[in-house]
Amino acid sequence: MGMRMVEKRLWRKLFWPDTLKGRLWILLVIVTVTPIVLIGFTSYYWMYKAQEEKISSNYQSMVNTRKDSLEKVFANLSSVSQLLVVDGGMGDDVIEYLQNNDPVQKTEQYLAIDKSLTNIIFSSPTVNGLFFYFPDSEAPFQFESAPMQGEFSKENFMGDLFPTLYVANQLSYQGPHPSVFVGHSEEVFSLTRKIEHSLGNEFYIYLETRFAPDIKLSSEDTGASIKQLLVDPADKVLFSQAEEIPAGTLLKAGDSRLQSYKFFSAEGVNGWKELFLIPQSVYTKELNQWQIQFLFTALLSLALTVMTVLFIWRMVYRPLNHMNKEIKLFSYNQKELPQLRTRLLEFNSLFNSFQAMREKVSGLLAEVETKERRKAELEVEKLMSQINPHFLHNTLNTIQFLALEKGQKDIFELVKVFTRVLHYNLKKNNMIVTIREEIDALQDYIELQNIRYDHRFNIPVELDPEIEAVPIPRFVLQPLVENALYHGLQSDQGSISVTVRRTAAGILLTVADEGNGISEERMNELLNADKGEKAGMGIGLGYVRKMLEVYYGGGAGMTIDSKIGEGTVITIRIPATLEREGFS
Missing domain, CATH: 3.30.565.10 (Histidine kinase-like ATPase, C-terminal domain)
Known part of the structure; x- marks a missing residue:
């Protein structure tokens, strides 16, 4: 029980000292740190939220922009293919060319179709090339806008050579995949459009456009760190820049391979998805920079507050310390001491009051000394005054007994009464x-x-x-x-x-x-x-x-x-x- 009391007192003295200086320090620390902590925490929380939302909004805007640009690419391929269909497009010329058996006319038709296709290619700079595929013809690939790769054949065209991104009616969008044309090393998106004509036969139009996987941002480091993924409606990865998520694998929500990334996605109208994977270190880099700036500002604010507190403490404590020294000096020496002066009117007034009090105390001490000397003199006088009554009483008692011896009863009674009166009047108890x-x-x-x-x-x-x-x-x-x-x-x-x-x-x-x-x-x-x-x-x-x-x-x-x-x-x-x- 005793140890607990001692520990309790020690803790109390630690957090609430017995000195004014200690208590002022505790209070100054509390009133200084508490607002900084409360305001700083609140500001940090909401600013952190706002900063995080801003960063997330930026990345989401980027992936949305990327998705929209791909949608435009696919729309452009669709619109170009629309020029090649039958019933109003070049498909009618192609059908006519296939039905014509006159070699001369057929040659002229071929040249006219080829010229038109060339014009289409030049009028759509995003289109790498195109060709027509006739599955029932001895020469299935015709009207190529450029020489085709040697390994490309009828069998692999009809097979699963290229990954399908999505299918919309008669349109099949593939890619990204290597180009089928010579001289194009970059990956491309392609569109295969099936066209049925009145003869009961069918042919296909193939178009491809460049695929630029690099993401152009204002910050090159951040752009290089972003990993891009394309996922088909069945959640199959068709394109991936992340080594741990290769193309051809399935990607589901909560996939453990995404733990080291902050990902943002945008879904196309046909269910395919564009994903941006940002490494956590890159994502938090801007937040960390903001946190460092916030911490620096908070420390600077705290330092300024501490300096202000120290200045206030110095302004208050130094005059009090001087006054304490004056009081201690006055307790040893009551002589006149020099007048203290500060730059604060309140302390000057306090020192003036202390000076007046010091003068009064000095006067009172002198008065007390005088009274003490007088008291000693009165004690002596009191002792002297006590001598005569005692002597007088003794003398009267002697007279009283002598009168009684001599038979002087009247004198005896007189002295007896007088002694009682005298004793009553002179007693001092x-x-x-x-x-x-x-x-x-x-x-x-x-x-x-x-x-x-x-x-x-x-x-x-x-x-x-x-x-x-x-x-x-x-x-x-x-x-x-x-x-x-x-x-x-x-x-x-x-x-x-x-x-x-x-x-x-x-x-x-x-x-x-x-x-x-x-x-x-x-x-x-x-x-x-x-x-x-x-x-x-x-x-x-x-x-x-x-x-x-x-x-x-x-x-x-x-x-x-x-x-x-x-x-x-x-x-x-x-x-x-x-x-x-x-x-x-």
Whole structure:
């Protein structure tokens, strides 16, 4: 399981690195190669199809043209033979010549026929020659347009000497085969036409025309590579330029001898076929050339894209790299560094923001250093301030026990109460106490003042027992009572009352006196002063107001209702919970 996780992480890091540089490279490769592959594949597929269809169409057009040219040759032979038939053609003259027994007239007729045949030959330059064949005559071959080959005889003419391409009515087309006339070494197509006349006899007309097997194309190499085949309607090969498919053999669809060729065929009107066999290497040569050109273009496009990507990468990464160096240098040295400049406004703006941030950080670091030094000084002052309270407590305890030894009970009680008040006011472990603790401390303070002033003050405290455990900040009630003692009473016999109770909105703390009252101007001074007027413990109403703001926010409030000559009522409204839990 552990190895699989390691392998998975390695593969993930390989294809999705943890660095910006690596991820940008991966994304750039994807967005660069993907369009090229998709567009290239689609373009290649359809262009390949179009190119293949074009090449195939060219070869098919060639074989169709070749077939049409042969059809014209056969049509030309047929039209020439039409001049030699009876009932309107030279065949009538030939029949007349055969029936005439007068030697003189027969000679004249022969010369006239021979002259006409010569004119026919000259008027049809594609016709090599012709002759008439009379099977029942002692001289079967007559009216030859040229001397005939010696080995040509009556027997082999009527036999299967020449391969028959196709037969149409009385017309039989043969070839390709060697010429029967002397002086013609090329192969020819021939037509043998049977003519029946009124005497019940028959004779034959033989015509032949040149057969040019070479295919004339614009590309000599391609033309020389094409192998031409002629196949009769029975699929017998009559002519072949392919060694593996000799003449006289049958050629069927799917023949294994055609596997090395791409073949195209065109069928004549009488069922014969013209075939072009193109070697696969020749057929695909043009496709291969196009593929090479396409590949070269694709590689060139890819190279240009990669160069563009590298340029963009250099344009983006170099400023980021410089900025990274600046940040590293700044972590070691916060002194002023030279301003970086690029040719891109976006990076210049980013560098300017970094410069501003660097200046702010430098200022904050200097401020932190100053505060740290001040904090150390305050720690020393705090330690020094802790010396006097301890010394004072120890001294008071000594006085307390000495008074007890000497029987000075009043002094003992005074010191005991004062010690409790002093301990409550000077303890630093927590600024949050319960209402019960605040009331106990307030009563100690009242007892201390009564001892001091010979029990001249009547300060009753009323507390709802249900809210004794509610937390409040220290020194909320004592400054109010102290203010009433020093500023509110009309005489030594005045009265002050303290009430702490729960309401629907929270908790009310009320300190009321029957003193002289406070003017509005004086109330503003007491509320807005940092510590009010220092008296007794030195904590004023301004302190109380700030404590309420710190621990209750806007949830607490303090009001002063006072009338000159009648007294003053100070009311504090607080919620039953604190916004801040504690403060050491």
